[in-house]
Amino acid sequence: MLVDKSLKKCYSFLSSLKHKKGGKMNFLRDEEKGFNEMKKLRSEVEPRMKTLVKEVNINSLQKAVTRGIEIIARTLLLLQLRKLNIHNNTDPGHGVGHWIRDLQNALRFIPKLNDIDPKELFVGLVAGALHDIGCGVIPRYEEHRRVVRHAEAGALLLLDLFNKKKLCLNEAEQLLICYAIAAHTHYLQEKEVNGRIIKPYKDTINGRPFYPVWIPRWIDRLDCNGPYFVIRHYLTLHDHHRDFCSEQQKFYEVDYFETMQPRLREKRTGKKTMLEHLKMFMDSQNNRSPYGKWDRGVYIELRENYKRKLNRIIQAVLHPEPIDEKKTIVAWRAALKKAEPINGEKAAEKLENLFRSSLNKEAKLAWLSGFHTTILEAAKLDEEIRRDIGMHLKEVQKIQKIFGIS
Numbered sequence: 001m002l003v004d005k006s007l008k009k010c011y012s013f014l015s016s017l018k019h020k021k022g023g024k025m026n027f028l029r030d031e032e033k034g035f036n037e038m039k040k041l042r043s044e045v046e047p048r049m050k051t052l053v054k055e056v057n058i059n060s061l062q063k064a065v066t067r068g069i070e071i072i073a074r075t076l077l078l079l080q081l082r083k084l085n086i087h088n089n090t091d092p093g094h095g096v097g098h099w100i101r102d103l104q105n106a107l108r109f110i111p112k113l114n115d116i117d118p119k120e121l122f123v124g125l126v127a128g129a130l131h132d133i134g135c136g137v138i139p140r141y142e143e144h145r146r147v148v149r150h151a152e153a154g155a156l157l158l159l160d161l162f163n164k165k166k167l168c169l170n171e172a173e174q175l176l177i178c179y180a181i182a183a184h185t186h187y188l189q190e191k192e193v194n195g196r197i198i199k200p201y202k203d204t205i206n207g208r209p210f211y212p213v214w215i216p217r218w219i220d221r222l223d224c225n226g227p228y229f230v231i232r233h234y235l236t237l238h239d240h241h242r243d244f245c246s247e248q249q250k251f252y253e254v255d256y257f258e259t260m261q262p263r264l265r266e267k268r269t270g271k272k273t274m275l276e277h278l279k280m281f282m283d284s285q286n287n288r289s290p291y292g293k294w295d296r297g298v299y300i301e302l303r304e305n306y307k308r309k310l311n312r313i314i315q316a317v318l319h320p321e322p323i324d325e326k327k328t329i330v331a332w333r334a335a336l337k338k339a340e341p342i343n344g345e346k347a348a349e350k351l352e353n354l355f356r357s358s359l360n361k362e363a364k365l366a367w368l369s370g371f372h373t374t375i376l377e378a379a380k381l382d383e384e385i386r387r388d389i390g391m392h393l394k395e396v397q398k399i400q401k402i403f404g405i406s
Contacts, residue, residue, distance in 0.1 A: 031146060031147060031148050031194070034147075034148035034152065034153070034156060035147050035148055035196055037156055037159075038148065038152050038155070038156070038182065041155065041156075041159065041175070041178060041179060041182065042179070042201075042202075044175055045175050045176065045179040046179075046202045049176075049202070049205055049210055049212075050205060052172040052175060052176050053117065053119050053120060053123075053172075053176065053212070054119070055170060055171075055172035055173075056119035056120075056122060056123060056170075056172060056173055056176065057170060057173070058118050058119045058121075058122045059118070060118055061111065061113075061114055061118045061121065063118065063122075064110075064118040064119070064121040064122035064125065065107070065110060065111050065121075065125065065392070067122060068121075068122050068125035068126050068129075069103075069107075069125075069392065069395045069396075069399075071126050071167060071168070071169065072103065072125075072126055072129045072130060072399065073395070073398065073399050073402070074167050074168075075126075075130060075158065075161070075167060076099075076130075076399060076402050076403075077402050078161060078165055078167070079133070079161070080402055080403070082161075084136075085136075086133065086136030086137065086157075087136060087342055087403055088136075088342065088343070089136040089137070090132075090135045090136045090140075090342075090343060091135065091139065091140050091141065091235075091236060091239075091343070092232075092235035092236065092238065092336075092340045092343045092344050092347040093140070093232040093233065093235045093236040093340070094132045094135035094140050094150075094232075095135070095340050095342055095343045095344075096340070096341065096342050096403045096405065097338075097339050097340040097341055097342070097344065098132060098223055098232065098340070099129065099130075099132060099133075100396065100399065100400055100405070101222075101223050101228060102128060102129050102131065102132070102219050102220065102222075102223060103129040103396060103399065104385050104389055104396060105219055105222040105223060105302075105385075106124075106125050106128050106129055106215075106219045107388070107389040107392050107396070108222075108302060108385065108388045108389060109218075109298045109299050109302055110124070110125050110215070112297075112298045113297070113298070116211055117211070120210075120211040120212050120215070121211070121215065122173075123173065123176045123177055123180055123212035123215075124180065124211055124212050124213075124214070124215025124216060124219075125215065126177050127176075127177045127178075127180035127181045127184070127212065127215070127216045128180075128184075128215050128216035128218070128219035128220070129219070130154065130158065130177075130181060131151070131154065131180075131181050131184040131216045131219070131220060132150065132154065132220075133154040133157060133158065133181070134149070134150035134151055134152065134153035134154025134155070134157060134181075135150045135154075137150070137153040137154070137157060138150045138153040141236070144193075145193065145194070146193065146194075147193045147194060147196045147198055149185065150185075151181060151182050151183070151184055151185040152182050154181045154182070155178040155179065155181045155182035156178070158177065158178055158181065159174065159175075159178040162174040162177075162178070176212050177212075179201075179212075179213075180212045180213050180215075180216050181216065182201065183201035183202075183203060183213045183216075184213075184216040184217055184220055185201075186200075186217055186290075186291055187199070187200040187201065188200065188290055201213065209294040214294050217291070218295070218299055221285065221291065221292070221303070222302060222303070222306060224281050225281065225282065225285055225303065225306035225307060225310055226305075226306030226307075226309045226310050226377070226381060227309055227310070227313060227374045227375075227377035227378040227381055228339055228378060228381070229278065229281065229306075229310065230278060230310070230313055230370070230374045231335060231336060231339040231340075231374060231378065232339065232340075233274060233277060233278065234274070234336070234351065235336060235339070235340055235344060235347050235348075235351070236254075237254065237256050237259060237260075237274070237351060237354075238346075238347035238348075238350045238351050238354075239347075239350075240253075240254065240255065253271065254271070255271075256351075256354045256358055257358045257359070258271060258273070259271075259272070259273055259274045259277075260273070260274055260355075260358070260359055260363055260367060261273050261363060262275060262317050262318065262320075262362070262363055262366035262367065262370075263275065263276075264276055264279060264314075264318065275314060275317055275318070278310060278313070278314055279314060281310075282307050282310050282311060282314070285303050285306075285307055287300075305384075306381075309377040309380070309381065312373060312377060313370055313373045313374050313377060314370075316369045316370050316372070316373035317366045317367060317369060317370035318366070319369075320365050320366045320368070320369030320370075321369055322365070323365075323368040323369055323371075323372050325364070325368055328368045328371055328372050329352060329355070329368075329371075331371075331372075331375055332348075332371040332374075332375065333348045333349075333352060335371075335374070335375050335378060336348040336351070339378075341403075341405050342403065342405075355367070
């Protein structure tokens with residue numbers, strides 16, 4: 001049995017779980033069991049993806065969206081009713097605020113994809129909105145030592161939930177949704193961890209994209225772009241952790257002072273500044289990248305819109321103008337809490353202290369300009385989202401109320 005002692009503090013809720021011995025939730029204690037459960041899920045899905053899609057009970061784009069929102073709401077409500085407290089165990093960059101934005105972003109483009117099989121859109125919508133549920137089970141920045149990571153944990157958690165409460169999902173729908181959640185982590189190559197091999201997930205059929213897998217990745221990438229990505233990444237700096245460098249395919253240590261230095265280096269090794277991290281993600285948002293090679297149509301329009309917003313923020317840091325420090329810090333703290341209403345406030349307080357005590361005058365001036373521009377860009381984006389999701393706004397607000405968010 002593989003037990004990661006560093007995760008014990010995050011599993012105080014385990015004693016309340018009443019799963020019988022051998023249940024899927026045992027992957028929290030026994031990673032070998034979780035790894036085997038994932039192998040089983042993959043063996044049930046990967047050989048028969050096309051067959052499973054045919055069994056999805058959707059016959060129109062409209063039904064894909066309306067039923068998808070209904071399943072998302074029921075799933076989150078049921079998780080709350082089971083009192084697993086998952087939403088309180090997430091890090092501030094992957095919490096309920098991120099989950100809600102994932103749903104909002106999905107509703108900006110999925111209803112316009114009328115040339116994709118609505119069965120695939122349904123699976124992609126549900127899995128996309130729920131893809132980071134596992135961050136409340138496996139700490140996002142501790143998973144480099146595990147083979148069952150947040151994506152797999154979310155898949156297994158929901159597979160267990162679906163098995164007990166059908167939520168009006170047939171078996172094919174359950175399997176596809178859980179597989180798509182696991183596959184949202186886009187592995188480009190095999191990785192060996194603790195003597196086990198993590199293999200890339202199957203995401204194409206006969207050389208064409210399998211959209212139930214690609215849509216959750218698209219959804220995830222929209223919140224790794226634009227102003228809320230700046231806010232999300234900044235929130236993660238409240239605590240020392242290791243982050244992943246996709247360019248070098250390895251993890252590196254993150255330190256607030258070093259990260260907040262306002263510089264972009266042409267050549268760098270290992271640790272990145274926050275600006276370099278933001279620019280790396282912005283530059284990867286294209287169809288030449290392995291992550292964006294299947295981007296298309298309305299999604300590309302949104303992607304490029306978010307990139308323009310992110311670039312304006314980066315430029316504001318590189319070419320700062322004098323900003324009222326006191327007013328900006330107050331507004332920035334409010335923006336952090338708004339973006340992550342459950343776990344953002346404590347992180348914001350700690351980050352404010354770090355900002356005041358750690359940075360020199362040059363770094364403060366640069367990032368005050370960046371914070372101010374991020375706030376403005378986020379407000380513009382909020383307006384665009386409200387306009388685009390229109391008729392679904394009330395449904396999103398009902399889901400927010402599940403977590404006590406107005």
